[in-house]
Amino acid sequence: MTGIYAPPEATSVVAAADAPLLRGLFPAAVGAAELCGGAVGIELWPAEAQAVERAVPGRVWEFAAGRACARVAMAQLGHAAVAVPARPDRAPAWPTGLVGSITHTSGYCAAVVASASLYVGIGIDVEQVGAIGADLWSRLYTPTELDWLQGQSDAWRDEAAALLFCAKEAFYKSQYPSTGRWLEFDDVEVEVHRPAEGFEVGTYTIRVVGQVSPASFPSSAHGRYCTRGGLLLASAWAEQSGSST
Numbered sequence: 001m002t003g004i005y006a007p008p009e010a011t012s013v014v015a016a017a018d019a020p021l022l023r024g025l026f027p028a029a030v031g032a033a034e035l036c037g038g039a040v041g042i043e044l045w046p047a048e049a050q051a052v053e054r055a056v057p058g059r060v061w062e063f064a065a066g067r068a069c070a071r072v073a074m075a076q077l078g079h080a081a082v083a084v085p086a087r088p089d090r091a092p093a094w095p096t097g098l099v100g101s102i103t104h105t106s107g108y109c110a111a112v113v114a115s116a117s118l119y120v121g122i123g124i125d126v127e128q129v130g131a132i133g134a135d136l137w138s139r140l141y142t143p144t145e146l147d148w149l150q151g152q153s154d155a156w157r158d159e160a161a162a163l164l165f166c167a168k169e170a171f172y173k174s175q176y177p178s179t180g181r182w183l184e185f186d187d188v189e190v191e192v193h194r195p196a197e198g199f200e201v202g203t204y205t206i207r208v209v210g211q212v213s214p215a216s217f218p219s220s221a222h223g224r225y226c227t228r229g230g231l232l233l234a235s236a237w238a239e240q241s242g243s244s245t
């Protein structure tokens with residue numbers, strides 16, 4: 001499907017500097033943009049349309065919104081606005097020289113891009129806090145992570161569970177385009193560092209701990225996270241060796 005898809009609420013794509021959730025989630029060299037709520041006039045480019053030609057309108061919107069965010073993020077790097085088709089495996093086909101990532105959930109979408117000369121990969125993921133029910137935890141988290149979760153306050157445990165999930169998905173997205181590697185949830189382990197008093201953004205380290213074959217990607221990455229309005233957003237990035245951003 002091509003043309004304009006227009007869901008009811010109207011907002012616009014905002015660059016990271018003005019974005020309440022994205023601000024501070026990545027190093028400055030990463031371009032980022034987000035869209036809160038619905039949007040009027042999201043354009044789906046012909047080169048991107050094939051991926052959603054049989055999709056329901058909501059799916060078309062989220063797909064198109066991701067591409068709109070991606071183009072605003074590219075502009076921050078001085079990159080021309082280009083189409084970002086979907087690969088057969090669903091991962092975005094970023095233009096040569098860029099790495100990037102897209103995420104969406106009901107009422108929210110974000111995209112990030114960066115130079116491939118600086119980063120092997122970057123990833124972003126958003127989840128609703130409370131969406132990862134306790135019945136799922138033993139299938140998603142390692143024994144160390146489960147112990148850590150049990151040690152958290154009742155008030156923060158749902159958010160902590162969403163954070164572990166988001167961090168793993170963000171890391172998965174960061175590594176997949178260069179490795180093509182499938183990772184189970186217990187193949188990686190997240191170590192969380194909560195924000196200092198008065199700060200919104202926390203950090204984490206994520207490491208590959210499973211028996212996955214070596215690939216062209218570091219076995220650990222950095223990430224940051226924040227929560228706002230019931231949404232938890234996590235970032236992940238791995239720098240090229242010799243680059244420090």
Ligand SMILES: CC(C)(COP(=O)(O)OP(=O)(O)OC[C@H]1O[C@@H](n2cnc3c(N)ncnc32)[C@H](O)[C@@H]1OP(=O)(O)O)[C@@H](O)C(=O)NCCC(=O)NCCS
Nearest residue numbers: 063090091092102103104168169172173176183184185188
């Ligand atoms: C691919 C996956 C990570 C997407 O996450 P999600 O929470 O379902 O959905 P999100 O909205 O956050 O992200 C969807 C976007 O991810 C991107 N994406 C899809 N497959 C991808 C892949 N293999 N690699 C990188 N990005 C991918 C796409 O841009 C997609 O949006 P689009 O189809 O509109 O372009 C998830 O569906 C999945 O397969 N997870 C299993 C693997 C995993 O996470 N393991 C964790 C252990 S490390």
